[in-house]
């Protein structure tokens with residue numbers, strides 16, 4: 001396989017439409033801001049730099065190492081991109097990576113893309129940035145903070161993003177919170193260690209070869225990144241507090257799922273519009289509708305087969 | 318004479334996309350023999366070298382290194398016996414420092430730290446780069462990188478060196494240094510190259526490949542004199 | 556590596572391949588949205604949706620097996636939904652007892668699990684049909700037509716251009732690592748090194764890939780400047796969608812709407 005699928009790319013079908021749409025609405029403005037911010041910082045270099053680095057992160061996700069026996073760890077890259085490029089550029093790079101994975105490789109759904117972007121291209125870099133800045137501040141810029149901070153940022157980015165994923169699945173009624181949260185959190189607490197180690201290794205190389213790339217703290221734009229690390233910190237905090245709560249009270253999220261908002265409501269009103277309609281002459285309704293479904297399906301398929309066959313004949317003639 | 322270092326019998330290989338890259342390749346290398354592998358781009362030289370080390374596995378035929386069959390069971394041993402140096406040194410140097418890169422093989426083999434140190438220094442001194450151990454690979458010149466790449470496999474103490482276009486992209490002085498280095502090495506060598514002057518200087522035997530086949534195999538002096546043969550396979554008389 | 560490694564079927568002359576990328580993108584998105592909106596357990600509609608996507612697969616002139624192989628990708632994710640039969644309350648179906656524990660599966664839970672699996676299966680197939688019959692530049696053009704910011708489309712386009720270069724680079728790095736992963740003849744040595752060390756080596760590879768890309772992007776930028784790039788992303792004007800294809804799209808959307816209405820009707824009854 002070209003890439004190692006992580007258990008974090010949600011496929012279509014696993015999120016309720018409402019949850020998927022809400023996450024699109026949350027993700028789009030952040031990506032729009034990142035596009036503008038990076039354009040301000042990089043100017044006309046934005047397209048080549050972001051494009052090539054997105055390709056690099058995509059390819060970098062193939063780099064793996066054996067953990068034990070048949071299992072292996074591999075890079076995800078959100079934290080690495082954040083530490084080297086800054087949070088906004090990381091959002092943009094990860095957006096391209098996650099979008100291409102969904103569009104071309106079907107790793108993650110198209111309707112679910114908003115959620116996947118939110119988790120992997122927004123939460124992960126924001127949380128990584130918040131953790132990294134916090135540790136740097138506490139340690140007052142000593143050089144080891146690059147590695148300790150890098151490890152912690154990478155671990156936290158994976159862990160917190162997985163909590164968000166679990167909550168979204170729970171809110172969609174796809175997976176009960178008291179199963180999804182501990183399972184996702186448990187797996188990603190481990191995956192996060194691998195991510196932390198790889199990220200640290202990558203930072204060590206970049207630190208040895210091009211220290212200048214990592215010393216962006218003096219850059220004027222860092223100060224205006226305060227909203228990011230405050231936002232990232234709050235997001236992380238909220239998810240970390242919310243997850244055990246949801247897990248302890250799975251019915252709470254179940255309730256959200258049951259509401260499923262406007263769709264069911266819309267359905268309710270639709271039922272009122274459509275008069276009680278009974279198919280004439282059919283006693284067992286369920287069986288009849290499925291039978292009708294099968295007949296319809298066969299007709300559609302038959303038409304497709306006939307059409308292709310006639311085209312083949314034309315091509316041969 | 319003892320068993321051959323490299324023994325290839327009727328080797329065939331097609332890439333997963335169906336492109337046949339090697340067909341009916343026969344080749345025997347005796348211990349200590351230095352052999353040049355020449356031929357146009359796409360002849361299959363790199364593909365053949367990748368087989369020596371079990372990176373690509375042959376579909377039919379036989380392949381033995383120092384008497385060991387190259388198969389899943391012996392892969393670990395074969396990889397230590399054959400030092401494969403890739404064309405682009407950037408692919409081979411992926412650690413922060415030169416020391417870490419050269420130490421990869423010995424650490425992987427499970428040697429103790431003191432032994433690893435010893436191997437690294439021995440390998441670096443063989444390529445005359447001892448003082449580079451603490452340097453950052455990323456900043457070195459192409460010539461230096463190529464020598465470090467050579468050291469990364471020498472540290473595994475291989476019996477066979479398989480080098481892919483070692484002199485490509487080097488300036489005359491770096492090329493000269495490399496030729497000196499190679500002439501000093503006692504290992505069996507199979508070197509893919511387009512550098513025919515180097516072939517004449519360094520190798521007693523030359524193998525010509527084209528379209529996945531060995532089309533000539535003999536003493537270098539004789540092959541480099543055969544204008545018709547060279548021209549037929551896209552080479553120029555040096 | 557070559558693009559064809561991924562898309563062995565992209566330049567076939569089928570009906571679906573010739574359809575405008577914008578039409579296909581909208582149709583696929585609408586299909587997935589409809590599937591998502593269909594309530595759980597409306598099997599008749601699910602079957603019709605499946606027939607729709609399989610019909611598209613037939614029209615694309617690509618072996619069905621290829622689609623099914625790629626559609627398996629989401630399979631592992633089903634794990635997330637597996638507990639549903641036991642956690643959704645409703646009509647009891649069967650009970651598993653494990654010593655002191657007993658789990659009761661409900662009919663509603665099973666229906667929901669199967670619905671999720673089915674929906675994800677057909678949505679995935681729709682996405683595969685889209686990419687297998689559409690060349691990437693056309694897909695980019697379609698994204699632009701959907702009002703995706705030009706800059707983002709340009710970045711994704713450049714990313715695509717270098718994706719295979721980078722993937723090759725990553726593969727070569729891994730190949731070089733494999734080549735040196737040898738075992739000593741010395742007895743009693745355990746090859747492989749520690750996990751920590753292996754992770755650090757992989758990190759070094761990622762770091763050097765990243766670093767070289769940063770440096771490469773500088774060179775690419777200069778090459779773009781040399782050819783007159785001024786930061787403004789210009790795109791050639793996009794051709795109009797032929798009227799006939801609009802008609803196809805409208806018809807398709809209408810059908811999807813009808814299916815949705817049908818599913819709500821069936822659910823209400």
Ligand SMILES: Nc1ncnc2c1ncn2[C@@H]1O[C@H](COP(=O)(O)OP(=O)(O)O)[C@@H](O)[C@H]1O
Pocket residue numbers: 332333334336337338356357358359360361362363364365
């Ligand atoms: N990964 C690959 N997939 C398919 N074909 C390949 C691959 N690598 C090389 N080839 C083809 O195999 C043939 C031999 O290539 P190679 O061994 O690299 O030649 P050389 O090193 O002699 O220039 C060429 O035709 C090349 O196009």
Ligand SMILES: [Mg+2]
Pocket residue numbers: 362363364481
């Ligand atoms: Mg070659």
